[in-house]
Amino acid sequence: MMILEYEAKAMLRAVGVAVPDGSLIKPGARAPRVREYPVAVKAQVRSGGRGKQGGVIRANNAAQLKAAAKKLFATEFNGEKPEMLLADPWLAIERELYLSVTVDSAAGGYVVLYSPKGGVNIEDGPPPARYAIGPAWKFRANELRSILEPVESDYRIRERVISLAQRLVDTAAARDCHTIEINPLAKLADANLTELMALDGKVVYDEWAHNRNADIEAQRQGELKRAHKLLRASMDMGHMYVKLDGNIGLISGGAGMTMGAMDMIRDCGGKPGCFLDVSPGPASARGYKPAFALLDGDPDVKVILVSVFGGGTQMNRVARALKETLAVRKSKKPVVFRLDGTFVEEVPAIFGTFGAHNHATLETAAKEAVKLARHAK
Amino acid sequence: MSILLDQTNRVLVMGATGNYGKFFMKDAGSYGTTIVAGVSPGRGGTDVDGVPVFESARAAVAATRADTAMVFVPPVLVRAAAIEAIEAGCKLAVITADEMPVRDMIEIRAAAQANGARTTGPNSPGLISPGKAKMGFMPSFCFMRGPMGVISRSGSLSYEGSKRLTLAGIGQTTVVGIGGDPVKGTTAGEALALFHNDPETKAIVYLGEIGGVEEIAVAEYARSQGAKPVAALIVGKTAPPGKKMGHAAALVGSKADGYTAKTQMLAKSGVYVCSGLPDLVKQARAALAAS
Known part of the structure; x- marks a missing residue:
């Protein structure tokens, strides 16, 4: 789970990374105040590409600041309205660098990524230098130095980057972060400021460390609070949901199988309306009711496809849970079923008691869902 | 042949007396998996369907020559259980848990490497060598x-x-x-x-x-x-x-x-x-x- 830039910068500051002395602007603030002008007013959102969408505005005085705040609070960035603005002093930059720490399968743990050319177009440049560490305690400054030598010729910057990298690796491990990214990490034009400064910060928490990290638990609670009521009920069951732009609501189990079913819907000429993996939740009506309520309440969803292939999850139990769920369901949106897995042989008899049909394959189920969606108004 | 797993693996179950552990021992045992021990702190000396339960992985390995661990404990306890099994001498530890902190898996992987062992998972159903043995809940x-x-x-x-x-x-x-x-x-x-x-x-x-x-x-x-x-x-x-x-x-x-x-x-x-x-x-x- 990604946290906001100002939260990430607070974390960086706490571990001794230099960050600009910015001011927070809350929604509804009448006369936002900053320490000095000019400032960069930055929308605090989680989606990427903010700069390219006009999410950063320069303000030279109080009037411009007020106008910028008004505009940014009214703008949606990939469907997300800023909860907060950050006004950072506008600093003259000599060079922009890129530094991040993330977890990586091939490394079996943490990696450091560094590029001497940071900034908004980092993806278009050559891939960054990569130092594979594994567990945090295997970080060796000399190993990173030998990797950076060919790409960073200024030894003063190189040495600063190495000590910052070590700090970020330690922080990622101690505070359970998947990613800590600084882009840009800036060498400022002011020759008196030799410290490299984090002008932006991105931190992705490991949400499953919530038991041992109160900040992560607070972020999880915040995520629940931001979700609308129907989604919250589903999230409370442990369901994982991503809204998509199609009209076939998909209830499935397992991340891979759910994506497989999404792809199948498209291959049959339809469009999936969501990724909804209910497998972390209970395989009972208590689990399925909020999933149906969520999709029934979404006006974009015209048809629901239930596709579950269970190993540990027993299909006779799922079939009975669906029967119980549909018995009290008010929506008339058509539902297509495809259950397979342990005890699937008992499903037709259970479905027969409420007139449902279980498709033998995902192909036929997806085709029917697409056909029904085409005829739906 | 097959990889990692067949009937010759001698399996101990970390978390043997929980629901998953009990179901696994029945299901995988009837499939052909050789299950020799369970580990459940506080339950040592008891048994699950005739399989002896021990206080620690070390005691289980000493008594039964177990060489493979099936880890069925809650996500926050997986790191401790998996590393205990590896350091007791298990050469393979199968982890199915989801919702596990990634740092824990990084440490488990390092412990496995240091002991010449291997793990599979997490967030996985386990593995199966059809007709021979299975680990997990496929x-x-x-x-x-x-x-x-x-x-x-x-x-x-x-x-x-x-x-x-x-x-x-x-x-x-x-x-x-x-x-x-x-x-x-x-x-x-x-x-x-x-x-x-x-x-x-x-x-x-x-x-x-x-x-x-x-x-x-x-x-x-x-x-x-x-x-x-x-x-x-x-x-x-x-x-x-x-x-x-x-x-x-x-x-x-x-x-x-x-x-x-x-x-x-x-x-x-x-x-x-x-x-x-x-x-x-x-x-x-x-x-x-x-x-």
Whole structure:
């Protein structure tokens, strides 16, 4: 789970990374105040590409600041309205660098990524230098130095980057972060400021460390609070949901199988309306009711496809849970079923008691869902 | 043969007296898995269906010569249980738990390396060598013995994929769930190396997803001298960028993470790339025919 830039910068500051002395602007603030002008007013959102969408505005005085705040609070960035603005002093930059720490399968743990050319177009440049560490305690400054030598010729910057990298690796491990990214990490034009400064910060928490990290638990609670009521009920069951732009609501189990079913819907000429993996939740009506309520309440969803292939999850139990769920369901949106897995042989008899049909394959189920969606108004 | 697992593995179950542990001992035991011990602190001296339960992995290994651990404890306890089993002498620890902090898996992986052991998972259904033994909770009826090695990042997709292979008469040497987390006990590249050295495995089916770096290792293997033929299905062509699709590693953060980049890279490396699930059997057959 990604946290906001100002939260990430607070974390960086706490571990001794230099960050600009910015001011927070809350929604509804009448006369936002900053320490000095000019400032960069930055929308605090989680989606990427903010700069390219006009999410950063320069303000030279109080009037411009007020106008910028008004505009940014009214703008949606990939469907997300800023909860907060950050006004950072506008600093003259000599060079922009890129530094991040993330977890990586091939490394079996943490990696450091560094590029001497940071900034908004980092993806278009050559891939960054990569130092594979594994567990945090295997970080060796000399190993990173030998990797950076060919790409960073200024030894003063190189040495600063190495000590910052070590700090970020330690922080990622101690505070359970998947990613800590600084882009840009800036060498400022002011020759008196030799410290490299984090002008932006991105931190992705490991949400499953919530038991041992109160900040992560607070972020999880915040995520629940931001979700609308129907989604919250589903999230409370442990369901994982991503809204998509199609009209076939998909209830499935397992991340891979759910994506497989999404792809199948498209291959049959339809469009999936969501990724909804209910497998972390209970395989009972208590689990399925909020999933149906969520999709029934979404006006974009015209048809629901239930596709579950269970190993540990027993299909006779799922079939009975669906029967119980549909018995009290008010929506008339058509539902297509495809259950397979342990005890699937008992499903037709259970479905027969409420007139449902279980498709033998995902192909036929997806085709029917697409056909029904085409005829739906 | 098969990889990692057959009837000769002597299995101890960490968390033997919980619901998962008890179900596993019955289900996997009847399938053919040799289960010799359980470990449950506070329950030492008791038994589960005749299998003795011990206070510690060390005591269990000493008494039963267990060499393989099935870890069935809650996610926050997995690190402790897996490392205990590894340091007691287990050469393989199978982890199925999801919702596990990634730092814990990093430490488990390092402990396994330091002790010459291996783990699989987490966030995985386990593994099965059809007709021989299973670890975890894969539904047995989806699998049959045969020449195909299967590697999967996703549990239910491995059932769906394996069932399609089985119905088409293509059996499996071993099906390994490497899991959906960003740090794995066994990576796709490591699983490929194991299948490469297994004489019974003639070809390999890889079931992957968008996001992460596993597919790079699959492409590298396919390009290598003397590689066994590989067929691959990548799911998530309809996944939007920047959103985590259930699995922590299934996130399109950059172009290289996306469906098009991955499938193009695999196809260029000589992998039989499936256009979707319905195409899986055809590409698997093509891979087998090329072996």
